[in-house]
Amino acid sequence: MMNTERSTAASLAPPVVTSADPLDHYPLPALRIGVDKSITYANRPALALSTRLHDGMGTLLPERHETYLAHAIASPEENVVACARFYDSNTVLQWSYHLSADGHSVTMFAADVKTLTHPANDTLSSQGTAGASSTRDPLLHRFIEHVPVAVAMFDRNMRYLLVSRRWLEDFDFLPRKLEGLCHYDLHHIPDDWRARHRRALAGEDMPPVEISFTRPDDGRTEWLSTQALPWTRDDGEIGGILIFAQVITARKEAEAAKESQQALLRQQQKMESLGTLSGGIAHEINSPIQYICDNLGFLENAIPDLVTLVSLYHETLSHADLPEEIRRRVQDAEHAIDLSFLSSEGEKAVHQATSGIRAISRIVTAIKTFSHPGHIDPVPVDINSVIRDAVVVSRNQWKHIAEIDEDLDDSMPIFLGHGEQLGQAILNLIVNATQAIEDANKTGLGKIRLHSQAKDDHAEIHIEDNGAGIPAHLIDKIFEPFFTTKAPGRGTGQGLSIAHTIISRGHQGTIHVESDPGHITRFTISLPYRVTNLPGEVQA
Amino acid sequence: MTPPTRILFVDDDPMVLQGLKRALHRHHEDWSMRFCESAEDAFTEMNHIPADIVISDLRMPGMDGVQFLERVASLWPSTIRIILSGQTERETLLRAIGPAPQFLSKPCSAEHLETVISRSLRLRHMLNDPSFLKRIGQLRNLPSPPGIYSRLMEAIRNDKTPLDAVGRIIAQDIAFSTRLLQIANSPIFALPMTISNVAHATRLLGLDTIRAPALTHGLVSSLHGIDLGGLPIEALWMDGIQCGTVTRHMALNMRAPSDIANEAALAGMLHGIGQLLLAMNDPRRHRAARAAAQAGQLSLTEAEERLFGFNHALAGGYLLHLWGFPDAVVEGVIGWPFPSKINALPNLPTTADFVHIARVAMQLDRQGSDLPIEADDLEDSGADVARLVAFGAQNSLPQWIRSCPHLGHRPLP
Numbered sequence: 001m002m003n004t005e006r007s008t009a010a011s012l013a014p015p016v017v018t019s020a021d022p023l024d025h026y027p028l029p030a031l032r033i034g035v036d037k038s039i040t041y042a043n044r045p046a047l048a049l050s051t052r053l054h055d056g057m058g059t060l061l062p063e064r065h066e067t068y069l070a071h072a073i074a075s076p077e078e079n080v081v082a083c084a085r086f087y088d089s090n091t092v093l094q095w096s097y098h099l100s101a102d103g104h105s106v107t108m109f110a111a112d113v114k115t116l117t118h119p120a121n122d123t124l125s126s127q128g129t130a131g132a133s134s135t136r137d138p139l140l141h142r143f144i145e146h147v148p149v150a151v152a153m154f155d156r157n158m159r160y161l162l163v164s165r166r167w168l169e170d171f172d173f174l175p176r177k178l179e180g181l182c183h184y185d186l187h188h189i190p191d192d193w194r195a196r197h198r199r200a201l202a203g204e205d206m207p208p209v210e211i212s213f214t215r216p217d218d219g220r221t222e223w224l225s226t227q228a229l230p231w232t233r234d235d236g237e238i239g240g241i242l243i244f245a246q247v248i249t250a251r252k253e254a255e256a257a258k259e260s261q262q263a264l265l266r267q268q269q270k271m272e273s274l275g276t277l278s279g280g281i282a283h284e285i286n287s288p289i290q291y292i293c294d295n296l297g298f299l300e301n302a303i304p305d306l307v308t309l310v311s312l313y314h315e316t317l318s319h320a321d322l323p324e325e326i327r328r329r330v331q332d333a334e335h336a337i338d339l340s341f342l343s344s345e346g347e348k349a350v351h352q353a354t355s356g357i358r359a360i361s362r363i364v365t366a367i368k369t370f371s372h373p374g375h376i377d378p379v380p381v382d383i384n385s386v387i388r389d390a391v392v393v394s395r396n397q398w399k400h401i402a403e404i405d406e407d408l409d410d411s412m413p414i415f416l417g418h419g420e421q422l423g424q425a426i427l428n429l430i431v432n433a434t435q436a437i438e439d440a441n442k443t444g445l446g447k448i449r450l451h452s453q454a455k456d457d458h459a460e461i462h463i464e465d466n467g468a469g470i471p472a473h474l475i476d477k478i479f480e481p482f483f484t485t486k487a488p489g490r491g492t493g494q495g496l497s498i499a500h501t502i503i504s505r506g507h508q509g510t511i512h513v514e515s516d517p518g519h520i521t522r523f524t525i526s527l528p529y530r531v532t533n534l535p536g537e538v539q540a
Numbered sequence: 541m542t543p544p545t546r547i548l549f550v551d552d553d554p555m556v557l558q559g560l561k562r563a564l565h566r567h568h569e570d571w572s573m574r575f576c577e578s579a580e581d582a583f584t585e586m587n588h589i590p591a592d593i594v595i596s597d598l599r600m601p602g603m604d605g606v607q608f609l610e611r612v613a614s615l616w617p618s619t620i621r622i623i624l625s626g627q628t629e630r631e632t633l634l635r636a637i638g639p640a641p642q643f644l645s646k647p648c649s650a651e652h653l654e655t656v657i658s659r660s661l662r663l664r665h666m667l668n669d670p671s672f673l674k675r676i677g678q679l680r681n682l683p684s685p686p687g688i689y690s691r692l693m694e695a696i697r698n699d700k701t702p703l704d705a706v707g708r709i710i711a712q713d714i715a716f717s718t719r720l721l722q723i724a725n726s727p728i729f730a731l732p733m734t735i736s737n738v739a740h741a742t743r744l745l746g747l748d749t750i751r752a753p754a755l756t757h758g759l760v761s762s763l764h765g766i767d768l769g770g771l772p773i774e775a776l777w778m779d780g781i782q783c784g785t786v787t788r789h790m791a792l793n794m795r796a797p798s799d800i801a802n803e804a805a806l807a808g809m810l811h812g813i814g815q816l817l818l819a820m821n822d823p824r825r826h827r828a829a830r831a832a833a834q835a836g837q838l839s840l841t842e843a844e845e846r847l848f849g850f851n852h853a854l855a856g857g858y859l860l861h862l863w864g865f866p867d868a869v870v871e872g873v874i875g876w877p878f879p880s881k882i883n884a885l886p887n888l889p890t891t892a893d894f895v896h897i898a899r900v901a902m903q904l905d906r907q908g909s910d911l912p913i914e915a916d917d918l919e920d921s922g923a924d925v926a927r928l929v930a931f932g933a934q935n936s937l938p939q940w941i942r943s944c945p946h947l948g949h950r951p952l953p
Contacts, residue, residue, distance in 0.1 A: 286626035286646040287553050293647050294559030301566065361647060380792045411936050413943030414792040454939055529943040 027185065029086070029093065029110040033069060037061045040105065049086050062086060065095070065108070072097035072106050081177065096177035109177065153231065155240040156201060158183040170247050200228035200241040210248065223252040256480070263494040264501055267424065278367040289361050296354045303346040310343070366392040381417040383459050383527070384408040387450055390426040398434040402446040402465070412454045415529040417507055425502040428495035429463040429523050436467025436521060458509075461525040469517030478513065507531065544572040545661060548591035550582040550608065551624070552600040563650040579603035583611065590616045593657060598625040613864075620660045620867075624648060642866055643799065655888065660867045662883065667861055675849045676858055679821045685863045686758020688713055689751070696747055706747060707739040716757050723753055723781055752784060752809035759816055768816070769823025776812050784809030785946040787898035793940045794889055794931055800868070804894035807872025811895050814856025814873070818848060839922050841877040853877050879927045889931050896924055897933050901940065905947045
């Protein structure tokens with residue numbers, strides 16, 4: 001909605017003493033006049049109006065403008081608007097006059113040239129402008145000026161007819177006068193907005209929509225709720241449209257913050273029910289695991305003992321004087337059961353079964369501790385085991401996509417925190433890394449490296465991947481709620497924002513990211529061991 | 541030859557029993573093991589031939605583990621009781637605190653079970669040793685568990701809402717309420733907010749933690765008006781509380797599971813309780829021991845050993861043993877001055893090691909020693925360097941001290 005002209009106009013208020021005058025870029029004639037009526041500045045379109053100006057600055061203002069100039073100086077509160085020719089120019093222009101803040105000069109702007117050269121073509125222009133209405137209908141003028149919403153009335157050509165003061169303030173128009181100027185000349189209006197205007201001009205009520213735009217001056221994203229309605233003339237024809245616009249950026253930001261809190265809460269609830277479930281499962285499978293382990297432990301000792309004993313029998317057999325038939329029976333039986341295979345594989349089988357049951361036990365424990373309903377108060381946390389649990393729990397996500405390399409500092413001390421939430425944050429970062437690797441579409445497995453390091457007063461954790469990476473222009477946005485580059489359905493765009501909330505708000509830590517797209521992306525988390533005032537569970 | 545140790549296993553799952561039977565078969569010469577599939581059967585077995593050790597599941601049809609162990613405790617008080625349960629819910633754990641000194645969760649490796657059993661037997665052996673009993677017999681005055689402590693334990697065990705029940709009991713005792721709030725708000729706990737009501741304090745500190753202050757408070761108030769030879773009770777109090785929290789921190793840093801760290805914390809909080817016992821039995825002699833320790837040549841425990849023939853750690857551990865505290869806690873209280881002396885496994889830290897390391901950390905912290913710490917400094921401060929080195933504590937201690945919220949009330953380097 002805003003373009004550079006708008007910001008130029010906005011910066012007019014103080015007298016500009018720089019060599020580049022902001023009026024340079026104003027597309028229509030504009031001049032600056034000293035209180036002694038001498039012209040101190042004229043922009044390019046103004047110079048084109050009359051050769052008189054080419055004599056140089058200091059030329060006096062044409063007499064017919066003096067009255068208006070005096071009026072503008074005498075009553076700076078009022079919009080002074082007048083239609084007049086300029087020197088020998090054939091064109092009648094609509095001018096507006098503004099006293100500068102310091103009172104030393106007056107700026108005069110011209111409005112749309114085309115409009116006023118053919119005044120008869122437009123019924124409305126014959127009624128004059130807001131300036132004119134101020135004299136004809138002061139009550140209406142006051143109403144429009146003071147109504148506390150940003151509203152503007154346009155004719156069929158999208159020229160301003162009336163605007164509220166709020167409109168001017170919200171969109172930084174002060175002290176410029178808009179009446180008569182075309183909306184589309186002043187701003188860059190996106191095509192979809194223009195389409196809405198056309199539909200309104202065709203008679204359709206366009207209900208409020210929420211749209212975002214980027215302020216050209218500081219690049220901030222702002223949100224607007226805007227509505228366009230047609231208005232009809234006495235003869236029943238559509239005379240133009242009314243646009244209401246409300247800046248709702250603050251509300252939008254609050255909503256986004258709340259939404260990210262709620263997403264965190266939802267995720268916590270999800271983990272909590274998972275925790276209850278896996279707690280139940282853990283209980284059910286603890287007994288079987290107990291006896292599987294006991295039995296395997298028994299076999300682990302029993303099998304080598306048996307193998308030793310069998311070889312002893314073997315030896316005895318070779319020395320003993322036995323009938324050939326018995327010998328053969330033994331040999332056949334040995335052959336049938338493949339004794340050498342049994343002896344060599346039996347022990348290994350038990351070993352592998354043992355490591356399998358340990359893995360099951362570890363997974364259940366990890367899920368259980370991981371999704372344990374959050375403690376309200378901080379508890380001692382071993383960040384390394386939090387990282388290990390997150391790796392175990394997310395294994396299904398990354399095992400076909402990446403290999404994870406854990407490099408965890410053994411001297412990492414225990415510190416107070418919310419373990420299950422930190423696990424959540426790290427899980428989110430692992431999932432994020434996995435998806436980045438998928439996005440890179442490389443052949444073979446990607447690499448994720450999890451690294452922890454105990455510093456003097458804080459723990460540092462790195463999560464690195466060699467995935468697609470984050471382009472420089474997006475790197476500031478990735479922790480914003482709902483920011484996502486993923487295709488719909490692949491992510492809600494909340495993972496990193498949740499991680500950020502947990503680390504910064506929940507633990508007074510920091511998280512930042514550096515990325516060399518295609519090579520390495522590194523998230524660095526830093527968590528202080530001692531926190532002055534660790535809040536309870538992170539909640540809305 | 542000593543008769544085999546009689547061990548009775550109770551679990552409603554026959555597979556668990558058979559698994560244990562196989563896994564522990566290698567001890568069949570030293571241990572006479574019996575296996576019962578219900579508490580009722582086990583009860584009959586006990587009536588027939590009592591066991592030295594009972595290891596029982598909790599959740600069983602018919603008589604459950606808690607009831608069974610309670611009956612064993614009252615009928616065969618010298619029998620060692622151990623729970624081996626698949627339940628890990630905290631509530632259940634707390635209910636079990638009273639009647640079952642040891643709590644093991646499934647899956648529990650045969651090795652761990654062996655460690656626990658051998659520790660219990662070792663302690664039993666030591667505490668029933670005639671020469672030890674003769675020495676400790678000088679302590680004619682052995683207090684019974686204080687009323688408030690018994691009431692709390694009773695509530696934790698039997699009430700469906702232990703936290704509320706405990707809150708009510710504490711609130712009835714104004715002196716103890718005040719004490720509890722004082723503890724909760726002391727910088728030692730480093731809690732993030734001011735605690736102004738007992739229920740909140742109970743919730744924050746946890747039921748395990750509250751046991752120690754309840755015990756100490758009850759004991760101290762029962763000694764009101766008794767000459768203790770100027771024992772600085774207030775300092776003893778806060779020292780115990782701090783030691784408990786630091787012990788938990790150290791245990792967790794040494795990768796102890798949280799239930800073991802909690803037992804260690806309890807031992808840490810109560811590690812000095814024997815001083816009360818010595819002071820009430822012989823105030824003058826204990827004052828002399830403290831004076832000797834202050835003079836600097838000896839540590840307090842060494843001075844006590846010279847004057848009493850044993851130190852307050854042993855006396856305190858003995859008392860807690862009589863009161864039915866878990867063996868892990870008793871071992872911690874007895875063994876903390878020099879863990880090498882209790883013949884624990886060389887590579888497995890015990891409760892005594894955790895308390896010992898916490899004491900070393902507190903001492904270094906109070907001295908404001910420069911970090912890192914030199915082995916000589918440790919030696920001079922009476923540390924059990926061999927044990928510290930065995931668990932890598934010597935190198936990691938500075939880091940553990942820095943990260944401990946209960947230490948360092950001096951500026952960090």
